[in-house]
Amino acid sequence: MKTLKTLIYIFVALFTIGKVSAQNTxxxxxxxExxxxxxxxxxxxxxxxxxxxTLxxxxxxxxSGKFTFENIKSGSYYIEVSLMGFQxxxxxxFEVNGQEKLDLPTIILTDQSRSLKEVVVTASKPFIERKLDKMVMNVENSSLNVGNNALEILEKAPGVTIDKDDNLAMKGKQGVLVMMDGKPTYMSNADLANMLRNTPSANIESIELITNPSAKYDAAGNAGIINIKTKKNKNYGLNGSISAGSGYGQTSxxxxxxxxxxxxxxxxxxGNYNYGxxxxxxSLKLQRAVNYQTQTTNFQQNTDWERRRNSNSYKIGVDFYATPKTTIGVLYNGYQNGVDGSSLSGTNMSNGAFQLDSSIAVSSNNLERYRNNAFNANYKTTFDSLGNELSVDVDYSNYFGNGNEFRNNSYFKSDGSINKxxxxxxxxxxxxxxxxxAKADFTHPISKASRLEIGWKSSWVTTxxxxxxxxxxxxxxxNDISKSNHFVYEENINAGYLNFNTEIKKTSLQFGLRAEQTVSKGNSVTLNKVVDRNYLEWFPSVAISQxxxxxxxxxxxxxxxIDRPAYDDLNPFRDFLDEFTYQEGNPFxxxxxxxxxxASYTYKSKYTLGVNYNxxxxxxTTVTExxxxxxxxxxxxxxxxxxxxYGVSVYAPFNITKGWSVNNNLMVFYMSFSSAIAGSQLQAGQTAYNFSSNQNFVLSKTSSAEMSFNYQSGLKYGIFTIKPQYGLxxxxxxxxxxxxxxxxxxINDVFNTRIQRISTNFSNMNISFNEKRETQTLNLSFNYRFGKNTVKAARKRATGLEDESNRIKN
Structure with a gap:
């Protein structure tokens, strides 16, 4: 209680700083108007x-267009008025000489569209843009991403890779926090992948890649943060846009x-609605060799999946501008998705000389249905002209999912006759x-060059x-009780942070400290296993720019x-590929x-050289046993x-000609792992690199073209060796x-080269598998904007549902 009272006193003190009266003002x-x-x-x-x-x-x-400034000292001033859609x-x-009040003449604004009527703008933001603290993918105007979804766009992001299980990695590292409009998505890898597949590129403005976030952000995401910013209208009155598209690769x-x-x-x-x-x-090709005593058994497995996904996503929100300084808003997001799929799998088992001994043929049909509803209420106010600001969010989300799969396993002898x-x-x-x-964030400008941010957040999750x-x-x-499992997981996280920013001449400083307390309980009802945890961790952050x-x-x-386990990764149930291969959770x-x-060096605010160590x-890490x-x-x-x-990164944008610009990004890093695993010692490491090049061509005042190329070299990740992967x-x-x-x-993956090839020879294992997805596709889309061009944008705001949504699985 003493600590809580101290924090309250600090908050009240910060709230009242700067309320100083002045004489002769x-x-x-x-x-x-x-x-x-x-x-x-x-x-x-x-x-x-x-x-x-000076501001x-x-x-x-x-x-009614009126404004007032209080307590202005004597001197000479001018006022600037800005409004979206106007100059x-x-x-x-005008002079202030200590008079009680001064009434200024009405300031008249000119419509920007009229003043720019004769101007044709052909420049646009590059697809990849490097900023001081992040890299930005400008999706909105890019033709490379037509017909794609958010997951497919991320596969083109510099330094981002996605494995066969939809795990995201930045610079080779897994543990990425994905945010939508600044709010964590509270989903596990599979559910997150499902949501990203149902987020069309037509609904995305940009994607931010943040490698070292401040204490204001949730501490989750050891590899960094990916923030997906959705489109918002920027005009007054009524406006909107409609879009439609079609594509084909091997399926429509x-x-x-x-x-x-x-x-x-x-x-x-x-609001918006999207349907896909x-x-x-x-396809998956899996090969493994098992040695037991004097015998060797070779498994050769081929599996082909065909899936069709129907997705419906929608959003509606209302912002009420109670005063010029106070806004109250409510927001609803939801989706209803379904997947119908089938697969055929064949496994041949042979001896050491690859003479066929027996085989298994598996056919399956599955139906998956997912539904999500998320509600947010937001309050934001600015207390004074100094910039003291308070933002409060309350969120509630529920998720329902169900998968139902039927499999038929047939067993054959080497001559093709029935085995059993x-x-x-x-x-x-x-x-x-x-x-x-629920969360609250308060910003207090201490001076023109310094500000203090303080905040709190609590979340409660039940799966x-x-x-x-x-x-x-x-x-x-x-029902087979030995292979079934009922798992209930409860988690409460309470967090608070302080973040201080200041500028001293040519030096910018940011210091932050975040504390997060986690209380969780995992209960396998079927196995009667309960795992309780209660821990408090501190997360400092520092940023210096000179x-x-x-x-x-x-x-x-x-x-x-910190990266907490995905909810389903804690569930000890087994997911069978066949009777010899399955995946299981780990409650411990x-x-x-x-x-x-x-550390980074930037030249001319464009070229950047970075050195990093994690x-x-x-x-x-995923392993096989x-x-x-x-x-x-x-x-x-x-x-x-x-x-x-540890690694080095180089970002180099340049213009070859007036209408041809190039953005290059190169990352070279060495990643290593050290651990004891099931009685064996792992010592693995390799130098790897990722190179991406994005080129933009202005063909005319109304047309443009783009080309992007990405190459990820081979690397070692845990016990696995991953082969190179590239695409144009x-x-x-x-x-x-x-x-x-x-x-x-x-046209995505023009030469159809994106294929995942992974192997391991760790301990007693000799396993390799190749997975090929439908990556080569041709997409065409049409977008039309309508309505007034002077409608103000819906607010972009971050809700409290962030890290937790990243940990849900389908």
């Missing part, structure tokens, strides 16, 4: 000193969507997840997974991060902790003692209908 009154005589409501108003354009105060006009307008210089793909935004007076209503119907083919009776099995995987979260395994016996389905001269800048960052999996260091303890006697191979996640990585993508864009419409054409 003046109140300035003014009004901003549009050229047609209507008021410029909620415009941004800034007061500057005339002598050197004095800032604020907003009210719903920034400055007042004439269709998508359509609509975005709407309406703003009137103090109310802003916005996408087929996908994939067929086995028919059924998997049913109903799951339910409930997430509640209920009931895996049911049944056998068909005498034409009746009978401007050496106009063209030279140095940067240094450090942060400590611990979180992993990472210390990340990075060390992770208790690294969560093999029982030579039973010939069974199990895949599961365990904690490895140490994972280390092309895109073309043509503006039509007076630039209100656009046609985009893209």
């Amino acid at each position: 003046t109140r300035i009154n003014g009004k901003a 549009l050229k047609n005589g209507s008021s410029a409501d909620f415009a941004t108003i800034t007061l500057y000193k005339s002598a050197d354009s 004095v105060k800032g604020g907003f006009s009210d719903d 920034n307008t400055k007042s004439a210089f 793909k269709y998508n359509t969507g609509v975005n709407l935004n309406y703003r009137k007076n103090k109310i802003n209503v916005f 119907n996408n087929g996908n083919l994939s 009776n067929p086995l028919n099995i059924n998997f049913s995987t109903p799951s339910q997840i409930e997430i509640k979260s 209920d997974n009931n895996f049911k395994f049944s056998n068909l016996v005498s034409n009746e389905w009978q 401007q050496l001269s106009k063209n030279h800048q140095l940067g240094l960052t450090y942060s400590r991060r 999996l611990n979180p992993q902790f990472t210390n990340a260091f990075e 060390i992770t303890n208790d690294a969560i 093999q029982n030579d006697e039973t010939k069974v191979t199990i895949a599961k996640n365990i904690n490895l003692d140490t994972q280390k990585q 993508n092309l895109g073309f864009k043509q503006n039509v209908l007076k630039n209100k419409g656009s046609l985009k054409l893209s």
Whole structure:
């Protein structure tokens, strides 16, 4: 209680700092209007000193266009008014001489569309853009991403890889926190992949890759943060856009969507709906050799999947601008998705001379249904012109999923005759997840160059997974208790942070400290296993930037991060590929902790050289274990003692000609693992690199083209060796209908080279597998914008549902 009272006192003190009265000061009154005589409501108003354009105060006009600045000292000033869709307008210089009040002439704003009527803008942001603390993929205007979903776009991101189980990695490291519009998604890898597949590129503005976040962010994500920013309308009145597209690779793909935004007076209503119907083919080739006593058994397995995904995602929100400084909003997000799939699998078992002994043929059909509802209420207020700001979010989300798969296993001798009776099995995987979260963030500017941020967040998560395994016996389905499992997981995380930012001449400093307490309980009802945890961890962060001269800048960052296990990774149920191969959860999996260091040099605010070093303890990594006697191979996640990585990165954008720009990114790193695993010692490491090049071509005032190439070299990850992977993508864009419409054409993986090849020879294992997905596709889309071009954007805001959603699985 004493600590809580101290924090409350600090908060109140920060809230009241700066409320100092002044003598011989003046109140300035003014009004901003549009050229047609209507008021410029909620415009941004800034007061500057005339002598050197130093910012004095800032604020907003009210719903009648009026504004006021209090306690202004004597001097010469001017005011600037800015409003989306209109030119920034400055007042004439005026003098303040200690009078009680000063009424300024009305400031008239000019419609930006009229002043720019004769100007044709052909420049656009590059697909890849490097900023001081992050790398940005500008998806909105790129023709490379037409018809793609968010997961497919991330496969093109510099340094980002996605494995066969949909695990995201940055710079070769897994443990990435994915956020949507600044809010964590609270999903595990499989559920996150499902959501990203149902997020079309037409709904994405940009993607930010952040390697060393500050203490303000959740401490999750040892590899960094990927923030996906969705599109928001930026105008007044009613406007929106519609889109439709189609694609084909080996299967057909269709998508359509609509975005709407309406703003009137103090109310802003916005929403969107997207539908997708996408087929996908994939194949897996698995080979392994098992040595037991004097015998060798070779397994050769080929599996082909065909899936069709129907996705419906929707969002609706309302913002109420109660005053120029206070906004209250509610937001609803949801989706309903279904997957219909089938697979055929054949496994040949042979002796050491590869003479066929027996085989298994497996056919399966599965249905998957997922539903998610997420609600957010948000309150944001600015207390004064100094910039004291408070934001509060309350969130609730529920998730329902169910998979139902039927498999028929047939057994044959080497001559093709029946070996034994067929086995028919059924998997049913109903799951339910409930997430509640609340957070508050307060920003206090200590001075013009310094600010203090303080915040709190709590989340409560409950997951209920009931895996049911049944056998068909005498034409009746009978539940197999030994292979079924009911798992309930409860988790509460409480966090608080302090973050201080300041600028001292040419030096920028940021220091932060975050504390997170985790209380969890994993209960395998079927196995009667309960794992309780309660721990408190501290997460410091530091960022220093030094401007050496106009063209030279140095940067240094450090942060400590945590990655908690995905909810389903803690569930000890078994997911069977066949009777000799399955995957199981690990209820004793611990979180992993990472210390990340990075130094950077930037030349002319464009070219960047970076050096980084990361060390992770208790690294969560997938391994396989093999029982030579039973010939069974199990895949599961365990904690490895140490994972280390150090590397160098280079970012070099340049223009070859006036209409041809190139952005190159190269990362070279050495990654190593050290740990004892099931009685064997792992010491593995390899130098690897990732190179990406994105090129933009301006063909005319209304057309452009793009090309991107990505190469990931081979690397060692845990006990596995991963072979190189690369791909080339092309895109073309043509503006039509007076630039209100656009046609985009893209070809993904032009030469069909994206294939995953992974192997291991660790301990007693000799395993290799290749997976090929349907990556070579041709996509065409059309987008049309309609309505007024002066409607203000819906607010972009971060809710509290972030890290938890990253840990849900389908």
